[in-house]
Amino acid sequence: MxxxxxxxxxxxxxxxxxxxxxxxxxxxxxxxxxxxxxxxLSPPTPSARALLAANVVALRHAKGWSQEALAFECGLHRTFVAHVERQARNIALDNVERLAVALGVQTYELLMAPG
Structure with missing residues (x-):
């Protein structure tokens, strides 16, 4: 209104x-x-899930890893990593931390907008 x-x-x-x-x-x-x-007129704010997915994909590609390689480094299943990257799964904070450690970044960096 x-x-x-x-x-x-x-x-x-x-x-x-x-x-x-x-x-x-x-x-x-x-x-x-x-x-x-x-x-x-203002651009929509991406969701935390979308930011996480985009950052995981970008960092995984930068390392030259497959989803399976990332999953192995995290101790997670490959399909779980695929679901995170497709934003099909609501991920627990513990698993965000596992992804961050494997990708060599701080946990908060996975939830930051690029730039």
Whole structure:
């Protein structure tokens, strides 16, 4: 739900709105957008699962490892690594740590956006 608090739309506030008259006048003079929805023009924030998957794939490729080689280094099954890379599995923090150790990075680095 979006309200434009401007001269023409001030009275569009629901009756339960607790804006005081002074606040309403200040808002009306500034044409302030109030929104409970995200800005459609801003790029979507990738999920932690997507960041983890992208970082695991990139680091695995940088080492020249197959999924099986990474799984061996972590003590995990190859299909588990494949599920993580495809974002098909909700991974426990203990396993994120195992992946980080095998890939030679800090755990938090697997959840950071590139750049």
């Amino acid at each position: 979006v309200f434009l608090l401007g001269a023409a739309a001030c009275w569009a506030c629901p009756p339960y709105c607790d804006l005081k008259t002074a606040d309403l006048k200040a808002a009306c003079s500034q044409n302030v957008w109030v929104s409970s929805t995200p800005n459609p």
